[in-house]
Amino acid sequence: MLPVAVAANVVEIRARTRSTIMAVVKADGFGHGAVTVARAAVAAGAGWLGTTSVAEAAALRAARLAVPILTWLHPSGIDAEAAAAAGVDVAVGSVDELAALLAQATPTVRIHLHMDTGMSRGGCPRGQWDELIGLAQRGQRARRVRVAGVMGHLPLADRADPAANAPAVAAMRQARQAVRAAGLGSPPAHLAATSGTLTDPATHFDMVRVGAGLVGIDPSGTVRMHDASRLTAPIVHTTAVPAGTPVGYGGTYVTDRATHLSVLPVGYADGIPRECSPQAGVAIRGRRLPVAGRVSMDQIVIDTGAESFPAGTSATVFGPDGGATPTVHDWARWAGTIPHTIVTGIGPRVKRSIA
Structure with missing residues (x-):
């Protein structure tokens, strides 16, 4: 399911742009496995x-992925030697960052000049562009760096409004x-991420950077992509309770009839949002059934009504099926957040497999 969905999403993107597609696989491929x-x-x-x-990026190279790779956040600083050894491009977003890179004794490093185009969240401020470009010019003459790209970000692309993108495009x-x-x-210029790619051709330039869209998330909410993941959990306990039974910490859910309760062994430590609306539910045997009470660290309780499900019965917490099966978008809505936080928040205790 995952490779097929990712491929389908790339095809959807390709239908909307002539620019080169960069597949952004940060956060372990948005929680789906970067490789x-x-x-x-x-x-x-x-x-x-x-x-x-x-x-x-080096881990992708170790997996024998040979296409060009760009890295641009550098949480531990730029390791120029490692970048050169792996054949990886690095973005530099300030004069100080480029100066520190040039101070390292390394072979020529390919760089992308990261300009602040309106995000004010990294990238070289407009008033320092000339200084950054001048330093890059000297570094390239000395064969210390090669300018291989220029990049920026769209701060308002999720609005799906070209007028909102116009200042960053300019x-x-x-x-x-x-x-x-x-x-x-x-050098190639790149500005758009998923939303810009899907909604505004003026933002595409030479390359588009698609991350969330690879796994089925369109932050603009305008294009139906292909969901790439499914989360299931087995029922580990079922009990029959009378009407008026409080469920979970604080007893925030009280049964209004005689019913059955089933426990799933996933909770907020596994990425299930603790704060979710009463509409939250899972799918069991083709039925949408509600989460009863608060999400615990390791468990959620499901109200299954008149039906008693035996231990081992599989419940689908989210998936791409539609109908009774919730999607990551449903969970994001129930939790008052965005789908990105749902897929990237699934914890390490959850077993991964590729279908």
């Missing part, structure tokens, strides 16, 4: 991969022109 997602995306036509760190055009005017060639 698995990367392989499926590349097989479907993605030309680049994106990660948060050189270490993540800023990226100016940054690209400044890089060209400095004699640094015409």
Whole structure:
């Protein structure tokens, strides 16, 4: 299911852009396995991969993924030697970051100049673009770096409104022109992530960076993508209770009739949102059944009504099926959050398998 869904989502993206597709597999492929997602995306036509760190990129290289890789967050700083050894591009988002990179005694490192195009969350501020480009120019002349790209971010792309994206698009055009005017060639420019890619061709430039979209999430809410994951859990305990039975910590749920309660061995330690609405539920044998009471660290309770399910019966917490089966989007709505937090929050106790 996972590789097929990722491939289908890449095909959906390809139908909407002529630009090169970078498959961003940070956060362990949005919780789905970075190597698995990367392989499926590349097989479907993605030309680049994106990660948060050189270490993540090196793991993709170890898995024999040979396409270009860019890393741009650098939580532990840029390891230029490791980047050069792995053949990985790195983004630099400040004069200080580039100066520190140039101070390292390494072979030539391919860099992307990360410009702040309106996010104010990393990237070189507009007032320092000339200084950053000048330093990159000197570094390239000395063969310490090679400028291989220029990038920015769209702060308002989830609105699916080209007018909201226009200032960032204009800023990226100016940054690209400044890089060209400095004699640094015409490296590919990239600005759009999933929402921009799906809704605004003006943001596409030479490459688009698609992460959430690979696993079926469209933050703009305008395109139905293919959900890539399913979470199931076995019933481990079932009991019959009378009307008026309080359930879980605080007794926030009280049965309004004689019913059966089943326990699933997943809780907030496994990524089930603790704060979710009374509409939250799971699917058991084709029926949507409600979560009863508060989510515990290791368990949730399901009110199964007149039907008693034996231990071992599989419940689907979320999946791509539709109908009775909740989706990650349903859980995000019930928890008042975004689907990204659902799929990236599934904990390490949950066994992963690829279907």
